[in-house]
Every structure is written in C-alpha cells, then in structure tokens.
Amino acid sequence: MTYLYARTSTTAKRKALRAGLASGLLLRLPGAFNPLTARLVQQTGFEGVYVSGGALSAAAGLPDIGLTTLSEVAGWAADIAASTDLPALVDADTGFGEPLNAARTIQRLEDAGLAGCHLEDQVNPKRCGHLDGKALIAPQDMVRRLRAAVAARRDPDFLIVARTDARGVEGLTGAIERAKAYVDAGADAIFPEALADEAEFAAFRAAVEVPLLANMTEFGKGPTLDVDQLRNLGYNLVIYPVTTLRLAMGAVEAGLRRLAADGTATGLLDTMMTRSRLYEVIDYDEYSRFDADIASFTLPPDA
Ligand SMILES: C[C@](O)(C(=O)O)[C@H](CC(=O)O)C(=O)O
Numbered sequence: 001m002t003y004l005y006a007r008t009s010t011t012a013k014r015k016a017l018r019a020g021l022a023s024g025l026l027l028r029l030p031g032a033f034n035p036l037t038a039r040l041v042q043q044t045g046f047e048g049v050y051v052s053g054g055a056l057s058a059a060a061g062l063p064d065i066g067l068t069t070l071s072e073v074a075g076w077a078a079d080i081a082a083s084t085d086l087p088a089l090v091d092a093d094t095g096f097g098e099p100l101n102a103a104r105t106i107q108r109l110e111d112a113g114l115a116g117c118h119l120e121d122q123v124n125p126k127r128c129g130h131l132d133g134k135a136l137i138a139p140q141d142m143v144r145r146l147r148a149a150v151a152a153r154r155d156p157d158f159l160i161v162a163r164t165d166a167r168g169v170e171g172l173t174g175a176i177e178r179a180k181a182y183v184d185a186g187a188d189a190i191f192p193e194a195l196a197d198e199a200e201f202a203a204f205r206a207a208v209e210v211p212l213l214a215n216m217t218e219f220g221k222g223p224t225l226d227v228d229q230l231r232n233l234g235y236n237l238v239i240y241p242v243t244t245l246r247l248a249m250g251a252v253e254a255g256l257r258r259l260a261a262d263g264t265a266t267g268l269l270d271t272m273m274t275r276s277r278l279y280e281v282i283d284y285d286e287y288s289r290f291d292a293d294i295a296s297f298t299l300p301p302d303a
Pocket residue numbers: 051052053054055064091127128129130193215217218220241242
C-alpha cells in the first residue's frame with residue numbers, strides 16, 4: 001500500500017542519499033516548490049528532491065533575501081519531504097543567524113524529515129548566489145557556523161553541505177581555500193556557487209576530496225553543464241533549483257493571458273494536467289482502496 005503519501009522512513013531516505021553519494025554516481029535533484037511537484041520529481045525518475053530557498057520565497061511572493069524564517073522553511077520543507085520517498089535536500093541559507101541559530105536549524109530540519117541541507121558563507125541578509133554585490137562572513141566565522149551545525153546534528157546520516165559564495169567575491173583561489181577549511185570543520189560535501197566556467201568546476205574537483213554539488217540554475221552566472229559533462233567532471237550532486245517553478249509560472253502566465261483574452265479556458269485544455277493525471281499523481285486510488293466510503297469517485301468522461 002502506498003496510501004497516505006510516501007512510505008519510506010526518514011532514516012531510509014538519509015541512508016539512500018548517503019549510499020548514492022558513496023556509489024560515485026551523479027545524483028540529480030530537481031527543485032520542488034510544493035509537495036505535488038516533489039511527487040512528480042519522484043515519478044519522473046530522479047534520485048532526490050531539492051527544496052530551494054529561492055523557489056520557496058518566490059512562491060511566497062518574496063525576493064530571496066533571507067525574509068523567510070526557519071519556521072516557515074522547515075514547515076514547507078517538511079511537507080515536501082513527507083510527500084515523497086526520495087531524500088530531500090533543503091537550502092538553509094545562512095543558517096538563519098549566528099552559529100547557535102545554525103545549530104538549531106540543523107535540529108529543526110532533522111525533525112522536519114529532511115535528508116540534508118546546505119549552509120552558505122554569506123552575511124545576513126543574503127542574496128541569490130548569481131547576483132553581484134554579495135558579502136561574505138570571514139572564513140573563521142563560517143567555520144564556527146559549520147562546527148555548530150555539525151555538533152548539533154543527532155543523525156550522522158543527515159547531510160551537511162557547505163556552500164561557498166566566494167567565487168564572485170574573492171576569486172577561485174579564495175573559494176577553494178574556504179572550501180578546504182569547511183571540509184576540515186566537518187562539512188560532508190561542498191557546493192561551490194557560481195563558478196565561471198568548466199575549468200573552474202574541474203579545479204574544484206581536483207582540490208577537494210568530499211562530494212561536490214553543482215548548481216544548474218537557469219539565467220545565472222556560469223556555464224550550463226549537462227549530466228554527462230558533470231559526470232565526467234566527477235560531480236556527485238546536481239540541483240535544478242528553480243526549474244520547476246519557472247516552468248510552472250511560465251505556463252501559468254501564458255494561460256492567464258489567454259484566459260483573459262479568450263474569456264474561456266477551453267483553448268488551454270491541452271496544455272493542462274488533466275484531472276485524471278492529477279489524481280494519479282496524488283495516488284487518489286490508494287485512498288479509495290483504503291476507505292471506499294470517503295474517497296471513491298467516478299471521473300467525468302475526458303477528465
Ligand atoms: C540555489 C539557490 O540558492 C536557491 O535558493 O535555489 C539559488 C538559485 C537561484 O536563485 O537561481 C542560488 O542562489 O543560486
């Protein structure tokens with residue numbers, strides 16, 4: 001039975017993520033900005049789900065400048081993680097404050113059912129890693145942030161990824177130096193943000209022993225590399241953080257314009273997820289099997 005969302009325990013999801021990293025294969029994590037999208041990520045065959053701070057804040061109608069709180073992010077991420085059997089990795093921004101806040105962030109995200117998170121070395125308020133004008137905390141302060149996070153972790157399988165935004169601020173060498181210090185502080189993996197070209201991806205791989213995460217966000221700085229290129233470069237995780245939100249919102253905007261113009265949604269039907277497909281994605285059938293009295297339905301023709 002698969003009713004009531006997903007049936008894989010958080011422990012098993014974290015172990016799957018760890019095993020995936022140990023396998024040396026590239027794990028692909030598209031962003032899911034809500035639980036329904038996470039279910040689609042699973043059903044289309046990916047290895048994990050990414051919960052993007054940029055996408056969550058945009059979905060809330062906000063810029064990605066640290067306005068969302070730990071409680072909000074943990075709550076949204078918990079719903080997303082619970083809706084899928086895949087491990088979910090969440091964007092924990094700067095850890096929501098001082099090292100003590102980062103420690104509490106880790107425990108909240110563990111309790112929320114996440115498989116891991118990333119913490120970055122920007123100051124508060126942070127900004128999207130692909131914008132100019134970023135400011136960083138000192139390397140030793142990020143080391144304190146990470147040490148506090150690692151010490152607070154209760155499940156050793158919860159993955160703590162250190163992100164460095166240093167490339168655009170201090171250059172490649174500075175970013176690599178920081179990454180090494182973050183590994184020494186206990187980071188399980190490194191997320192080098194906004195590298196300029198493929199050679200820089202390779203330089204990071206050569207310099208750092210732990211798993212590496214590649215961010216293939218659209219309309220950003222740096223190259224778009226496909227999975228074969230990332231595999232050849234030796235990367236372990238790739239995120240497509242805002243892809244599903246951009247796809248959905250592009251379709252929503254176009255559809256709304258057409259609805260406004262036409263006065264009917266009839267011309268839009270072939271661009272929509274049908275009622276029957278939607279019910280399949282949320283596994284409505286399983287709920288009906290569980291209790292036919294409350295959850296049975298007959299679809300209208302052509303639904
Ligand atoms: C990965 C990221 O931190 C996110 O919040 O998803 C963003 C993505 C984006 O804004 O395109 C980032 O800072 O790269």
